[in-house]
Structures are given as structure tokens and as C-alpha cells.
Amino acid sequence: MGLTARVARAALAAWLLLPLVPLVLWAAADRWTAPAVLPQAWGTAGLRDAVDAGAGPASLRSTVLGLVVAVLATPLGAMAGRALATYRVPVGGAVLAALLSPLVLPPFAVALGLDVLLLRLRVPEPVGVFLLLTVAALPYTTVLMRAAYAAHDTGFEEEARTLGATARQAVFHVQLPLLAPALAGAAFLAFLVGWSDYVVTLLVGGGQLVTLPLLVASAASTVGNEAQVAVLSLSSVLPPLVLLVAVGLVGQRGRA
Amino acid sequence: MTSSGMLRLEELTRVHTAGQPPALDGFTLDVPAGSCVAVLGPSGSGKSTVLRLTAGLDAPTRGSVHLDGRDLTGVPPERRGMAMVFQRPLLFPHLSVRDNVAFADRVRGVPRRTARERAEEYLGLVALGGYGDRPARSLSGGQEQRVALARALAAEPRVLLLDEPFSALDTALRAEMHDLLTDLRVRLDPTVLLVTHDPAEADALADTVAVLDGGRLQQTGLLRELYTAPASLAVSRLLGGRTEVAGTVRDGVHSSPLGDLPLPGWVPDGPGVLVVRPEAVRVTAPGDPAADVTGTVVRVRRRGLRALVVVEVPGPGGVPVEAELGAGEELPAGRPVGLVLPVAARAVVPPATTSAPTGARPGTSRASVGGGPGRRRP
Incomplete structure (x- = not known):
């Protein structure tokens, strides 16, 4: 690796990690007032407050929400991406535009409008959240899987067929393993959509589904409990970071 | 297995x-x-x-x-x-x-x-x-x-x-x-x-x-047979044949600017293209009585140890005939030579059909495809 590349990598890492430094400091600060460069008193009050506010169950709910969205949006995105990349989908451009529309429309407006619809259809609130967030995650999974299928060499599956694999075996033994890095990436993005959502969870969930972002927002809207906010924020950041590393490892293995 | x-x-x-x-x-x-x-x-x-x-x-x-x-x-x-x-x-x-x-x-x-x-x-x-x-x-x-x-x-x-x-x-x-x-x-x-x-x-x-x-x-067929008796211009070309002399066949003799050349086997009368593989053509002195035709070397193409020469035989527009030289042999361009075309190496294929109904480009090698495979063998 050249020197320039090293410097660039270090700068990028700093750009991503530096904002976390005050968070980490705040999370461990029992008292930190204005002129001091570092907290005057260290402690675990922030952590205690966060746990008292329900950080544990909220993390669990966020995790479940992220996982459900990933489980729903990844196969749907894979199928849509495959269709768009392999077959001649009539007006494929329009189909793609429709799938991308959740990215373009303001989520607040969409959530408000659909909330009314879901209420009239008597869809239970958590199910409504799952459904809407899956739709919101579809653009990411579809675009990613479309690119993956476009680059995928179907020769591998043809070879598998002539070696005696059924169409189904060719998909499960050859196509999916070859696409594993892309699938992991798509699932990660879909998980993030569910994990980090605020607007849809708040509006459609009607306050029943208290996830980590909701907790962070409510804690941050009051003053004086910076340590608790910091702990909550860190617990929102760390799981995706761990997942990202895991996905990166899967991707590396796929390329090795 | x-x-x-x-x-x-x-x-x-x-x-x-x-x-x-x-x-x-x-x-x-x-x-x-x-x-x-x-x-x-x-x-x-x-x-x-x-x-x-x-x-x-x-x-x-x-x-x-x-x-x-x-x-x-x-x-x-x-x-x-x-x-x-x-x-x-x-x-x-x-x-x-x-x-x-x-x-x-x-x-x-x-x-x-x-x-x-x-x-x-x-x-x-x-x-x-x-x-x-x-x-x-x-x-x-x-x-x-x-x-x-x-x-x-x-x-x-x-x-x-x-x-x-x-x-x-x-x-x-x-x-x-x-x-x-x-x-x-x-x-x-x-x-x-x-x-x-x-x-x-x-x-x-x-x-x-x-x-x-x-x-x-x-x-x-066997590749050996295909070399000596290609059924069409396409086969001859695919196998590296380059010499193609248009003419007419009558009573087992091919007549063209190269002269009247007897053929080794039966070929129906009518227009036909004489193809001869360069390896079969022997280059001799212009005065050699064994030579079937005489001409002038116009181009030399190096091909490893053996060179390929293009000999132009006088005729309308000049008729190119290709011959492979022996290992290490050299011939400069411009040298007059005689060529022996052994009877067994002469093959006649149907002419390329230039006016194929499928709209094949006239005058190109692919045009022969439109006319279907030739079944004519020397």
C-alpha cells in the first residue's frame, strides 16, 4: 500500500470514528461541565439511567425489527433484482423507478398517509411497521441484487446442470453461494433500515413499539441527561458496526 | 467411465x-x-x-x-x-x-x-x-x-x-x-x-x-480426406487453403488461366474452383519440364522454418497460387519460378454462389453458404 493510500485510509477512519469520541466520554461521565476538557467525575450513572429507561427491551425490539425487515426485504429484493437483471421486464425502467420511489418521497408524508390506510384496514400496528419498513428497504436490496445478478455468470449454473444438478440444486449449491457476499450486503442494508427507523415506527407504530431510536429521541429531547443519551446512542451504533465487520468478512471470503 | x-x-x-x-x-x-x-x-x-x-x-x-x-x-x-x-x-x-x-x-x-x-x-x-x-x-x-x-x-x-x-x-x-x-x-x-x-x-x-x-x-470425414478433397470453398478456407482458381471442368480436366489440368477423380462438368493446398505445391525452376505452370514470386510470408510464397501466374488480373517452401529454403520476391501441382492434390469445389437468395453479401467467402453444401468431390 502506498503512502497516499495509507494517509487516506487513516483520514477516513478518523472521519468516521472522531464523532464517537465525545459520545464515549459522555457515556462514562457522571459530571462534565462547560470549561473542562475532560469529565470531572467518571461513573456509570448514564448506563444505569439508560437501563432504567428501558434500553434493554428497546434494543431487543430494534433487533427484531431489523431482522424481520432483512428477512423480508432480502429475498424480495433478490427476486426483483434477478428479474430486472436477467429477464426482459416490460418497462423495466418504470418498475425500477417505482421500487426506488420510497427513497424519493419524504418518509413523513408517506408514513402519515399510509398510517390512515393501515388503520382503516385494521392492520395491527407492529405488522404495519414491518410492512412499511420492508417497502422502504426494498430499493436498497433490489438495486444491490440487480447489480450482483448482472455481474453473475450463469455459466456456473449451466455447468452444474450438466454435472447432474437439478435446477433447484444449481440455485442452492451454486448460485446462492456465489451471490452470498451480495446477499449479506443487501441483508445488512435492510437490517439498518429497520434498526435505525424513527418516523415510521413512531407514526405507524403509534408509540406501541418503543425501539432504540425512539428512546434516544425522547431522551435527547430533554436536557440534563447527556450521559444517558450518549449510552443509548452508542448502543445504537455498535451493533451495526459489528454486523458491518461480519458482512465484510463474508465478502472477503467470497472474493478470496 | x-x-x-x-x-x-x-x-x-x-x-x-x-x-x-x-x-x-x-x-x-x-x-x-x-x-x-x-x-x-x-x-x-x-x-x-x-x-x-x-x-x-x-x-x-x-x-x-x-x-x-x-x-x-x-x-x-x-x-x-x-x-x-x-x-x-x-x-x-x-x-x-x-x-x-x-x-x-x-x-x-x-x-x-x-x-x-x-x-x-x-x-x-x-x-x-x-x-x-x-x-x-x-x-x-x-x-x-x-x-x-x-x-x-x-x-x-x-x-x-x-x-x-x-x-x-x-x-x-x-x-x-x-x-x-x-x-x-x-x-x-x-x-x-x-x-x-x-x-x-x-x-x-x-x-x-x-x-x-x-x-x-x-x-x-477424416481430416486427412478433408484436406485433400474439401467439399466446398468454406471447408477449404477453414482448413487453411488459400489457392482458389475459378475455371471449368470438362471430361475430368479443369481449364483455367493455369491451363488444362487433369483431375484425380470424377468431377461433373461445369464451372468449378480448383483448390490446391500450399504444402502440396512444389516449387521448381521456371524451365523445369515437370512444372505445370510458371509465374513470379510476388510475396513471401514467413511461417516459422518454412516460408509461404505467393506466385502470380499470368492471367486476367493475375492468378495467385500459394506454395510452401522446404525447411530453410528462401526465394526473393520477383523471382520467376515453375510450380508442380501434383495430380492427387488437385481438388475442385463448386464456385461461390454470389447471388444467394438469402441476401448474402456478393463476392465474399460467406456467399457460398447460401448455396448449400457442395456434394461435389473430385
Whole structure:
């Protein structure tokens, strides 16, 4: 690796990690007032407050929400991406535009409008959240899987067929393993959509589904409990970071 | 290879887009059990289509594939008892070398242990014993193609399909792979259908050759026969023939600007193109009484140890005749020479049909395709 590349990598890492430094400091600060460069008193009050506010169950709910969205949006995105990349989908451009529309429309407006619809259809609130967030995650999974299928060499599956694999075996033994890095990436993005959502969870969930972002927002809207906010924020950041590393490892293995 | 099958392709036709000329048109071919037949053709001639239709990866518009007398129409690729090696090795990158070779057994439900043991045997056959643990991506091009071959053989196919499997390899590796395949044929006696654009490869590997051009079968037979008696201009050109002299045949004698040249066999009267392979032409002194024609060297083309000379014989526009010189022989351009065209080396093929109804470009070599395969043999 050249020197320039090293410097660039270090700068990028700093750009991503530096904002976390005050968070980490705040999370461990029992008292930190204005002129001091570092907290005057260290402690675990922030952590205690966060746990008292329900950080544990909220993390669990966020995790479940992220996982459900990933489980729903990844196969749907894979199928849509495959269709768009392999077959001649009539007006494929329009189909793609429709799938991308959740990215373009303001989520607040969409959530408000659909909330009314879901209420009239008597869809239970958590199910409504799952459904809407899956739709919101579809653009990411579809675009990613479309690119993956476009680059995928179907020769591998043809070879598998002539070696005696059924169409189904060719998909499960050859196509999916070859696409594993892309699938992991798509699932990660879909998980993030569910994990980090605020607007849809708040509006459609009607306050029943208290996830980590909701907790962070409510804690941050009051003053004086910076340590608790910091702990909550860190617990929102760390799981995706761990997942990202895991996905990166899967991707590396796929390329090795 | 438990049993090698007898393959018969019958009137195979594949039209990709309606209104366009078919990629393959009425292709019929027999591949006897245990033999190796090469389909030889330039790129775009439809030769890969032959393999895809045979393997069941594509369905023919018309015609059928028979294995040991059984019609395979509608039989999916995995139940045809064939295995294919493509030009790209297509080793599954997520599997080790051993598991690649064990793939066919695994998808058929053979226990992992047994499949891996058998894979080792097949890796040994292609001289890659001990490579089983390596990741598929760590191999060189030649090794990859060996593994691909081992993987196909481990499927114990009744017919082995080879789609230009050695074309991407350099000359030395290709020769090595030819030796390997010849060796495997002796040991396993597989039925092989090979597709190639390289006459030398067809010569090295196949018992018989079928020449395909423009989707139509031009000629089948031993390559030696095809060299001396091509059925059409397309065959002659594909096999490296360059000398083409238009003229007329009457009573077994070809008349052209080269003069009246008796032919070795019976040829129907009418217009015909005389083709002579450059290796058969002997260059002598211009005054040599044995010379059939005289002319002037106009171009010398170096080709390794032997040079190829183009001799222009006087006639309307000048008639070029190509001759290969002996090893180390030299002739400068401008030198007058005599040429001996041995009677046995003279072949006459039907002239290219320049006004084909299908709208073939006039005056090009492909125009002969529109007129159909010639059945005229000297």
C-alpha cells in the first residue's frame, strides 16, 4: 500500500470514528461541565439511567425489527433484482423507478398517509411497521441484487446442470453461494433500515413499539441527561458496526 | 467411465430470432460410442449451439438428440448423462478443488466421504493428485482446465462435451492438454463431442471431423480426406487453403488461366474452383519440364522454418497460387519460378454462389453458404 493510500485510509477512519469520541466520554461521565476538557467525575450513572429507561427491551425490539425487515426485504429484493437483471421486464425502467420511489418521497408524508390506510384496514400496528419498513428497504436490496445478478455468470449454473444438478440444486449449491457476499450486503442494508427507523415506527407504530431510536429521541429531547443519551446512542451504533465487520468478512471470503 | 454412449444428432435446427437465419440448420451427426468427433468451424458458425442443444441447455427449434437410440427431447440437462467442459474452466469458487470434482457425486446424493475419495482418484487421473485441499481460485489456467476435465469425468458421463476447452491456453499447455486427453481416451474410452475452431486441435484429438459453417454442416470425414478433397470453398478456407482458381471442368480436366489440368477423380462438368493446398505445391525452376505452370514470386510470408510464397501466374488480373517452401529454403520476391501441382492434390469445389437468395453479401467467402453444401468431390 502506498503512502497516499495509507494517509487516506487513516483520514477516513478518523472521519468516521472522531464523532464517537465525545459520545464515549459522555457515556462514562457522571459530571462534565462547560470549561473542562475532560469529565470531572467518571461513573456509570448514564448506563444505569439508560437501563432504567428501558434500553434493554428497546434494543431487543430494534433487533427484531431489523431482522424481520432483512428477512423480508432480502429475498424480495433478490427476486426483483434477478428479474430486472436477467429477464426482459416490460418497462423495466418504470418498475425500477417505482421500487426506488420510497427513497424519493419524504418518509413523513408517506408514513402519515399510509398510517390512515393501515388503520382503516385494521392492520395491527407492529405488522404495519414491518410492512412499511420492508417497502422502504426494498430499493436498497433490489438495486444491490440487480447489480450482483448482472455481474453473475450463469455459466456456473449451466455447468452444474450438466454435472447432474437439478435446477433447484444449481440455485442452492451454486448460485446462492456465489451471490452470498451480495446477499449479506443487501441483508445488512435492510437490517439498518429497520434498526435505525424513527418516523415510521413512531407514526405507524403509534408509540406501541418503543425501539432504540425512539428512546434516544425522547431522551435527547430533554436536557440534563447527556450521559444517558450518549449510552443509548452508542448502543445504537455498535451493533451495526459489528454486523458491518461480519458482512465484510463474508465478502472477503467470497472474493478470496 | 462405466459405459460410453452412442450419440446421434438428427436435423438439429435452432432459430434464435424469427426472421433471422438459423444459428444451426438441419445438423445431423453420428458420434459412435467411444469415438471422438470434432465439430470444426469459425466463430459464429453455430458450433457452440450444437453442444448447447446436445447438453439440453437450449432446446432445438426442430430436430432431436438421441443417446443410445433414446430420444432426449424434453429431458433436462441433469438427466442426459452428459458432462460439459467449457472454454472457461467455471470452477465453483466457493468450493475446494476436491469438492469441485466431487460435485457431480454430491448432487446425486453420494456420501461426502465416498465422493471425496473418488474425487481424489480423478484428480490423480489428470495429474493433480494432492491439489484437493486448495481453493479453486488458487490454480493456474492449465490446472483449472485439468480440474474442469476431472470434474466432468467424475460425473461418469455417457458423452463428454468439450466446448473449445483448450483455446484459452498457450501453445505448450494446449499440447500438454491434448496429450492428457488422448491418454484419458485410451484409459476411459469415453464418447467425446468436441467443438473447436482450430484444425490442428481437431487433428490432434478427433477420429473424425464435421465442418460447420454458417450453421450448416459442410462435410464430415477424416481430416486427412478433408484436406485433400474439401467439399466446398468454406471447408477449404477453414482448413487453411488459400489457392482458389475459378475455371471449368470438362471430361475430368479443369481449364483455367493455369491451363488444362487433369483431375484425380470424377468431377461433373461445369464451372468449378480448383483448390490446391500450399504444402502440396512444389516449387521448381521456371524451365523445369515437370512444372505445370510458371509465374513470379510476388510475396513471401514467413511461417516459422518454412516460408509461404505467393506466385502470380499470368492471367486476367493475375492468378495467385500459394506454395510452401522446404525447411530453410528462401526465394526473393520477383523471382520467376515453375510450380508442380501434383495430380492427387488437385481438388475442385463448386464456385461461390454470389447471388444467394438469402441476401448474402456478393463476392465474399460467406456467399457460398447460401448455396448449400457442395456434394461435389473430385
